[in-house]
Amino acid sequence: MDSRVNVAILGPGNIGTDLMYKVLRGRRIELAMMAGVIPESEGLARAASLGIATTAKGIDPILERDDIRLVFDCTGAKYHRAHAPRLKAAGKIAIDLTPAAIGPYVVPAVNMGEHFDSPNINLVTCGGQATIPIVAAVSRVAPVAYAEIVATISSKSAGPGTRQNIDEFTKTTARGVEIVGGAAKGKALIILNPAEPPIIMRNTIYCEVEKPVDEAAIRDSVNRMIEAVRSYVPGYRLRVPPLIKDRLVTTMVEVEGAADYLPRYSGNLDIITAAAVGVAEKLANHIVQGMQEANHV
Amino acid sequence: MSKRIRIVDTTLRDGMHSVAHRYTPEQMAGIAAAMDGAGIGTIEVSHGDGLGGSCIQYGRSAASDEVYLKAVGAVLTQARLAVLLLPGVGTKEDLDMAADLGAQVARIATHVTEADISEQHLGLAKRRGMEVMGFLMMAHMAPVESMVRNAEQMERYGADCVYVVDSAGYMLPEEVMQRVAALKGALQCRVGFHGHNNLGLAIGNTLAAIEAGVDVVDGSLRAMGAGGGNAPTETLVAVLARLGIETGIDLFKCLDAARLVEPFKDRARQGAEATLMLGYAGVYSSFLLHTARAAERFHLDAREILVELGRRRVVGGQEDMIIDVAYELSLKAGAE
Numbered sequence: 223m224d225s226r227v228n229v230a231i232l233g234p235g236n237i238g239t240d241l242m243y244k245v246l247r248g249r250r251i252e253l254a255m256m257a258g259v260i261p262e263s264e265g266l267a268r269a270a271s272l273g274i275a276t277t278a279k280g281i282d283p284i285l286e287r288d289d290i291r292l293v294f295d296c297t298g299a300k301y302h303r304a305h306a307p308r309l310k311a312a313g314k315i316a317i318d319l320t321p322a323a324i325g326p327y328v329v330p331a332v333n334m335g336e337h338f339d340s341p342n343i344n345l346v347t348c349g350g351q352a353t354i355p356i357v358a359a360v361s362r363v364a365p366v367a368y369a370e371i372v373a374t375i376s377s378k379s380a381g382p383g384t385r386q387n388i389d390e391f392t393k394t395t396a397r398g399v400e401i402v403g404g405a406a407k408g409k410a411l412i413i414l415n416p417a418e419p420p421i422i423m424r425n426t427i428y429c430e431v432e433k434p435v436d437e438a439a440i441r442d443s444v445n446r447m448i449e450a451v452r453s454y455v456p457g458y459r460l461r462v463p464p465l466i467k468d469r470l471v472t473t474m475v476e477v478e479g480a481a482d483y484l485p486r487y488s489g490n491l492d493i494i495t496a497a498a499v500g501v502a503e504k505l506a507n508h509i510v511q512g513m514q515e516a517n518h519v
Numbered sequence: 520m521s522k523r524i525r526i527v528d529t530t531l532r533d534g535m536h537s538v539a540h541r542y543t544p545e546q547m548a549g550i551a552a553a554m555d556g557a558g559i560g561t562i563e564v565s566h567g568d569g570l571g572g573s574c575i576q577y578g579r580s581a582a583s584d585e586v587y588l589k590a591v592g593a594v595l596t597q598a599r600l601a602v603l604l605l606p607g608v609g610t611k612e613d614l615d616m617a618a619d620l621g622a623q624v625a626r627i628a629t630h631v632t633e634a635d636i637s638e639q640h641l642g643l644a645k646r647r648g649m650e651v652m653g654f655l656m657m658a659h660m661a662p663v664e665s666m667v668r669n670a671e672q673m674e675r676y677g678a679d680c681v682y683v684v685d686s687a688g689y690m691l692p693e694e695v696m697q698r699v700a701a702l703k704g705a706l707q708c709r710v711g712f713h714g715h716n717n718l719g720l721a722i723g724n725t726l727a728a729i730e731a732g733v734d735v736v737d738g739s740l741r742a743m744g745a746g747g748g749n750a751p752t753e754t755l756v757a758v759l760a761r762l763g764i765e766t767g768i769d770l771f772k773c774l775d776a777a778r779l780v781e782p783f784k785d786r787a788r789q790g791a792e793a794t795l796m797l798g799y800a801g802v803y804s805s806f807l808l809h810t811a812r813a814a815e816r817f818h819l820d821a822r823e824i825l826v827e828l829g830r831r832r833v834v835g836g837q838e839d840m841i842i843d844v845a846y847e848l849s850l851k852a853g854a855e
Contacts, residue, residue: 370574370575370576372576372837372839374837374839374840377632377633382635385633385635385636386635386636386638386639387639388606388607388636388639389606389610389611389639391607392607392608392610393610409574411574411576411607411608411836412607413607413834413836413837414607414630414633414636414834415630415832415833415834415837416630416632416633416660416661416834417831417832417834424843426576426839426842426843428575428576430575461843462842462843462846465842465846467816470575472842474839474842474843
């Protein structure tokens with residue numbers, strides 16, 4: 223039997239196109255369709271030239287294909303709100319890269335296991351994907367009373383969506399730090415830096431722990447987490463290892479993009495497309511295992 | 520030059536940097552009452568990094584924004600209560616809270632090239648009936664044309680006034696004149712100037728801004744503010760009086776108010792050398808105390824850290840880069 227799961231991408235813009243190149247390298251997933259609404263879109267043209275089925279008729283052609291099990295939505299929060307119930311009704315799992323936040327927040331290295339049965343998965347924010355793993359790495363060793371993250375990205379990699387609604391970034395990321403990272407209270411700051419050449423995404427994670435901590439245990443936990451994230455985001459690196467002073471643990475990470483389609487400095491965009499593929503691979507594994515078990519009965 | 524200039528006092532906002540954001544609400548209320556009595560017409564009150572700025576990255580304030588605004592709001596008789604907000608740090612909820620507590624002026628600050636992240640906040644402040652001032656920080660870092668484009672955006676979003684903000688205390692009088700004149704030429708709304716005294720030019724630069732036609736200038740009592748502080752309000756009042764410019768502020772009462780911040784001044788005077796280096800290297804003034812702490816923690820020379828921060832073109836709010844740079848320099852020092 224075929225051990226790959228068919229997936230589709232909805233929204234062939236910058237994010238969707240970058241995602242396409244990552245999906246094409248997938249082990250368990252097969253890109254069955256790329257869907258948009260503008261026939262002359264560059265993303266659709268690129269997909270077609272690679273022999274991928276394309277459509278400019280939006281979501282409908284995807285809904286008609288029973289073989290497609292997972293759908294990445296790279297359109298926008300407003301559009302995803304309309305797509306979500308239709309995908310659910312068609313029995314497809316939505317992997318939401320918009321800030322619509324209909325499904326539970328998922329960071330693949332942290333809590334994917336809890337959400338295999340969810341019809342909709344939300345990827346928090348780029349800053350959340352970059353920083354929540356570190357909060358989780360600290361909180362699994364020592365309870366975190368308060369975590370604060372600072373994401374600094376190049377101005378060039380912040381699109382109009384982020385710029386017009388910057389509160390959505392800070393609020394969603396702070397909630398993710400609490401719900402997925404395990405901090406009792408979370409706060410997020412975002413800073414845009416216009417330096418040329420553009421800086422790569424860098425993040426500082428401050429965790430205030432409840433009691434004195436074992437430094438070696440924290441460092442070991444963070445190192446293991448970095449490796450787990452690197453399995454799907456190769457450009458994720460520790461910049462400053464956990465510095466511990468009293469109850470404050472300060473860690474810094476940077477994210478260099480894989481430059482599949484988007485430039486290398488936009489690690490903030492890369493990490494969310496990479497996380498989407500990380501989620502899809504884990505879901506595909508789960509689906510394939512389920513089918514194999516069913517066959518054995 | 521027989522005209523009137525409006526002074527906005529930021530002792531209780533930018534001045535919070537000088538005391539590591541630790542004024543008590545009672546201290547704030549006392550200083551605010553004296554300023555109100557002296558005829559200072561607009562008094563800014565917030566964490567040094569604006570509403571929502573109380574955090575590990577910038578330092579925690581002694582009380583919440585809400586408590587400070589209530590304490591100061593209760594003592595004002597004529598002055599308008601102002602707040603600062605940096606999109607990316609504070610949120611629309613913070614602004615709503617301030618408006619509910621009677622803040623009448625909202626100052627929305629972004630890096631000089633990033634005005635488009637302020638649209639929602641400027642719009643909300645406008646809808647709440649507040650007077651809205653756009654703050655283009657680190658103005659020296661962008662070409663004049665780019666600064667003008669960003670100022671025009673803020674005006675389009677509803678700003679009643681757009682400021683040239685010399686956050687690093689880096690600008691020379693001629694550069695201030697050029698930037699203020701460029702905004703006066705391009706905008707319908709008023710133009711403001713906010714200087715820092717890192718190179719000893721806060722008063723001189725403010726006068727240059729006035730020469731170029733600026734409408735509103737910032738000051739703070741005893742120059743209390745990030746880095747080398749701002750233009751001292753009491754000195755501005757005296758100098759402008761000599762120039763025949765009306766400020767509406769009583770000099771003697773203003774000097775009396777300034778006495779109230781004197782006890783906090785010693786702390787702010789620490790590191791005069793590092794202060795100069797901020798201005799020289801073009802680094803955000805509020806990095807001063809954080810850099811002093813990092814120099815001590817990693818056994819480094821604060822000057823070295825500041826020069827490296829300037830070289831990396833770090834912008835306002837990136838206080839975490841101080842640790843990043845200090846950590847890297849300490850590794851290098853260890854390797855040598």
